[in-house]
Amino acid sequence: MNILRVFNNNVVLAREDDGTEVILTGWGLGYQTRPGEPVDPAKIARTFRPVDDQDPDRMAAQLAGLPTEHVQIVGQALVAAGLARLAANPAVVVAMADHVGSALSRAASGQALEYPLLAEVSHLYAEEYAQGQALVEQINERVEVPLPASEAVGLTLHLVNAGFSAGDLSYSYRMTGLIQQFLDVISQQFGRELDVGSVNVGRFITHLRYLFVRIHQRRQLLDQRHSAVGVAIRDNYPEAARCADLLGSLVALRLDATLTEDELSYLALHVARVTA
Template sequence: MDVLRVFNNNLVLARDESGVEVILTGRGLGFQAKPGDLVVRERIVRVFRAEDGRDPDHLAGLLAGIPPEHVQLVVDALAEIGLDRVAAKPALVVAMADHVGSALDRAAEGQVVVYPLLGEVTNLYPEEYAQATALLDAVNARVPVPLPREEAVALALHLVNAGFATGDLSASYTMTGLIQQLLDVVAGAHGVVLEPGSVSVGRFVTHLRYLVVRISQRRQLDDRRHSEVGEAVRRSYPEAWETAARLARLVELRQQVTLTPDEVSYLAMHVARIVQDAGVTGEDAPPV
């Protein structure tokens, strides 16, 4: 591998054998190195590859701006709980290491941050919250002043972001509030209690998460050939369709975008399924 740019003694941007730019970390990896030099492979500790068209040079610069001990702390803790694939995402490592560094400073001063959406995060993202709790334990085993349990909420949202290649927690806060509001509308409209642990609710939450991502990427489902299926859903599940239309209006208000008919159709199918699974008789729910 050839060195493209040296950021500091421990981090360089390089080009691998396949011609892809990669971010390399390792003690002394960049010491006295110059663009065009061969990378000293024995010094490489970790290889980061940019995803989703992100600029490797920009990510390397962000990573170089984080104290290396915080980066190593996060990477080691993620690896310990089996999240090596997450630890390989440079954008997530930057965001999480920066957050953990600030949290360590607060802990040293005896400050505790109470994060909003604790109930929503634990209900909507049970897998990520469980991982975040384990991650917090792994971090605390490595630091002199442990972080408070409240930090699991923020760590969980970072893990949610890992699936969408973004380091901006504000987007996850917005998404979480929107999803909870949509679930509340479904429960209220059909007079049911939605169990967070149920398969149908879990699938619906996953669908909503990716709906928000599709909206942000301007890639909504929009297949003209699906229109007949949409009409069939409208005829077969009129109550679910009406609820889905309400959900679509809420999304429009919160996200400033109009959902395509296909997106509304899929919302209706999910609504029909979770209402049926919650014990309401009447419409037979479609498979989703």
């Protein structure tokens, strides 16, 4: 494995024998080295493999711009919390390390950040919220000034955001608010309170998360003509279909995206299930 680019003493971009570009971190890994030279494997602390369309150079530059100790703390905490897969994703580590750095600064100065989405996050993303709480515990074992428990909300949103391709949390914030609004609209339309802990509502939330990923990636379900399954759903569940149309109008307002007919039909099917 040879060095492609040295970003600082602790971060380099390298090419593996199969041609894959990876980001390597480690104390002194880049010290007095040049492109083309072999990497000293004894100095490698962590290997990051960019995924999807992530630019290795940009990811490496962002990692190099963060305090090394914050990157290490986040990487170690992710592994200890059972999230080793994310610990190898540079985009996730960059976003979390930046967040943790700010959170540690707030904690050191005695400031506490109140997250208005605590109730929504803990209910809508129960699995990620538990992981976020575990991350706070693991981070606090590695720092002098502990983070407040409320930081689990911010870390949870980063975990949710990882499903989109990590960056700022604006889309995840909008998605969280929109999911809660969907549940409120359905409750109002059908005159009943939805049980967020039920299997059907859980499946609905999962469907919405994947729907928002498809919207974000511009890969909605699409049929040139309304599919036979979609027509059948609308014919069998007319009230749910009307509610789905209303939800579609909220997507247009909040996300500036028009749902396809098939997306609306499957949305109607989930509405029918959660209100059965």
